[in-house]
Amino acid sequence: xxxxxxxxxxxxxxxxxxxxxxxxxxxxxxxxxxxxxxxxxxxxxxxxxxxxxxxxxxxxxxxxxxxxxxxxxxxxxxxxxxxxxxxxxxxxxxxxxxxxxxxxxxxxxxxxxxxxxxxxxxxxxxxxxxxxxxxxxxxxx
Numbered sequence: 001x002x003x004x005x006x007x008x009x010x011x012x013x014x015x016x017x018x019x020x021x022x023x024x025x026x027x028x029x030x031x032x033x034x035x036x037x038x039x040x041x042x043x044x045x046x047x048x049x050x051x052x053x054x055x056x057x058x059x060x061x062x063x064x065x066x067x068x069x070x071x072x073x074x075x076x077x078x079x080x081x082x083x084x085x086x087x088x089x090x091x092x093x094x095x096x097x098x099x100x101x102x103x104x105x106x107x108x109x110x111x112x113x114x115x116x117x118x119x120x121x122x123x124x125x126x127x128x129x130x131x132x133x134x135x136x137x138x139x140x141x
Contacts, residue, residue, distance in 0.1 A: 005039060005070050006104040012093035013062040014095055017048060026086055030067060035077045039071025056091045066105045068098070090123050 010030075014023065027044065034041055047064040056062070069075070077094045083093040 006076075006097055007042075007070050007098045007100055008068070008076050008079075009098050009102070009106070010067040010069075010079055010083075010093060010095040011047075012067070013056075013091045014065065014089055014093060015057075015059055016061045017064055018063070018089055022089055026089065028083075029082045030078070033082055033106055034069045034071050034075055035069055037072040037078065038073035039069050039075050041067065041069045052091070057088070059091060062067075062091050064091050066106075068103055070103065098108055105113050106123040 014026075031041055031044075044067050045065070047066050049061060049063045052060060052062050067079075076097070080093065080095055083090050
């Protein structure tokens with residue numbers, strides 16, 4: 001019986017002062033783990049730099065990254081092993097098994113975020129607000 005690949009989403013938080021070279025090394029290791037487990041990366045993006053709910057390793061902020069991939073079941077264990085190895089650079093991480101629909105939805109959202117030549121929006125013009133006092137208004141018959 002053949003083992004079918006599953007869909008996973010990994011969210012990991014890095015230090016805000018992490019160098020680009022170190023981040024590239026981590027991301028390459030993760031992609032290599034996925035490809036060795038007959039997988040493919042569906043979405044890999046920087047989500048946001050945000051304040052942490054509590055201080056971790058003297059850091060009050062962190063950079064959140066999302067990785068959505070399809071791979072054999074052993075890939076998630078290997079991914080988490082690599083993330084634990086970089087415990088000084090990766091503050092926290094979590095991997096979830098997701099459905100194919102959720103993976104396709106995140107793929108579609110990434111394609112929407114691709115840079116497009118969008119027209120610049122027209123500036124908003126505020127209309128003057130009427131200053132009416134209905135209490136003192138008397139109507140004549």
